[in-house]
Amino acid sequence: MWTLPLCPCRLALAACLLASSAAHAGRPLTVDDASTDDAGTGHVEGWYARQPGHAHTWTVAPAYAPVDGLELGASVTRDRTAAATSQALQAKWRITPSQEAGCNTAAVLGATQTRGQGGTTPYLNGLLSCSSAWGTSHFNLGGQRPSGGPGVTTWGLAHERGFGPATLHVEAFGQRLAKPTFQVGARASLTNQLQLDATVGRSNRETLVSIGLKQSF
Numbered sequence: 001m002w003t004l005p006l007c008p009c010r011l012a013l014a015a016c017l018l019a020s021s022a023a024h025a026g027r028p029l030t031v032d033d034a035s036t037d038d039a040g041t042g043h044v045e046g047w048y049a050r051q052p053g054h055a056h057t058w059t060v061a062p063a064y065a066p067v068d069g070l071e072l073g074a075s076v077t078r079d080r081t082a083a084a085t086s087q088a089l090q091a092k093w094r095i096t097p098s099q100e101a102g103c104n105t106a107a108v109l110g111a112t113q114t115r116g117q118g119g120t121t122p123y124l125n126g127l128l129s130c131s132s133a134w135g136t137s138h139f140n141l142g143g144q145r146p147s148g149g150p151g152v153t154t155w156g157l158a159h160e161r162g163f164g165p166a167t168l169h170v171e172a173f174g175q176r177l178a179k180p181t182f183q184v185g186a187r188a189s190l191t192n193q194l195q196l197d198a199t200v201g202r203s204n205r206e207t208l209v210s211i212g213l214k215q216s217f
Contacts, residue, residue, distance in 0.1 A: 027214050028185035028197035031138050031156035031171045034106035034129035036071035036094045037063065037216075047212025052203050055081045069094040073110075088112040092127075103130040108142070119147025125154070135161030140173070152176060165189070179204050193217065 026033065027045045037043060042064035049057050061075035071092040078085050090110025098104065108125040125142030140156035156173030166188045174180035183201030190196055195214040200207065 027195070027212050028187055028199045028210065029138070029158055029160065029169055029171060030181075030183060030199075031140050031158035031173055032092075032106075032108060032125060032127050033136075033138050034094065034096075034104040034127040035098060036069060036092055036106070037065040039065050039068040041065060041217065042071075043214055043216040045212060045214045047197075047210050049208065049210035051079075051208060052206045053081075055079050057081075069098075084114060084116065086112060086114040101131055103128060105129075117147075121146045123154070135159055138171075181208070183208065185210075187214075 026043070027047065042062065044063075045059075045061045047059055049059065051057055057077050057079050059075055059077040061073065063071055063073035065071045071094075073090045073092065075088045076085065077087070088110060090108055092106055092108045095105045095107060096103075106127040106129075108127065109123075111120045111122045113120045121144050123142060123144035125140055128139040130137050136159070138156070138158045138160075140154070142154045143151050144154060145151045153176040154173075155175070156171065158169055158171030158173075160167055160169035162168075166186050168184070168186050170182075170184050172180050172182050181201055181203040183199050185197065185199035187195055187197035193216040195216075196212075197214065198209075198211045200209050202208070
């Protein structure tokens with residue numbers, strides 16, 4: 001999945017907080033997981049979101065793993081309310097061997113940019129995912145440096161668990177000296193390669209909602 005550190009503006013939030021089974025989180029989670037797609041496979045995620053400030057955004061985010069343990073991702077987000085477009089590129093490296101039980105670690109390096117605003121925001125994120133009979137927990141700790149501004153520490157934690165045909169999750173994420181965002185969500189497979197998902201959350205006394213699809217290939 002593609003989910004990145006929290007960004008300082010609503011459009012960057014939609015673009016760089018990307019978001020897949022317990023082995024690979026992804027949409028609809030915002031907190032990232034420490035796994036990658038298998039070598040030679042990938043996925044495309046697309047979703048609509050209502051962000052803080054009543055922004056209505058559409059995002060498309062493809063990802064592909066050219067070799068085992070390395071996943072390359074991108075995203076394009078269109079904020080229809082502000083008539084602005086943002087894009088992001090990232091690479092995820094799975095540090096530990098893939099395993100269904102126990103813990104995995106990974107690291108993400110990427111950058112985001114909003115057209116017409118100039119400059120880029122690079123970010124680095126450390127990921128830890130641990131699985132047990134009770135589900136899978138994800139922990140993120142990273143940082144970003146907005147263009148022309150100081151560096152910002154970002155964090156996130158989430159837990160997900162399958163219940164029959166659906167997988168449910170709860171998560172919290174944010175950045176230093178800012179109020180956190182809380183979300184719950186669910187995903188279910190429509191076919192072996194097509195997933196439907198949705199989230200609802202709260203950020204600074206505002207409600208956030210999203211609904212999306214994920215196509216694997």
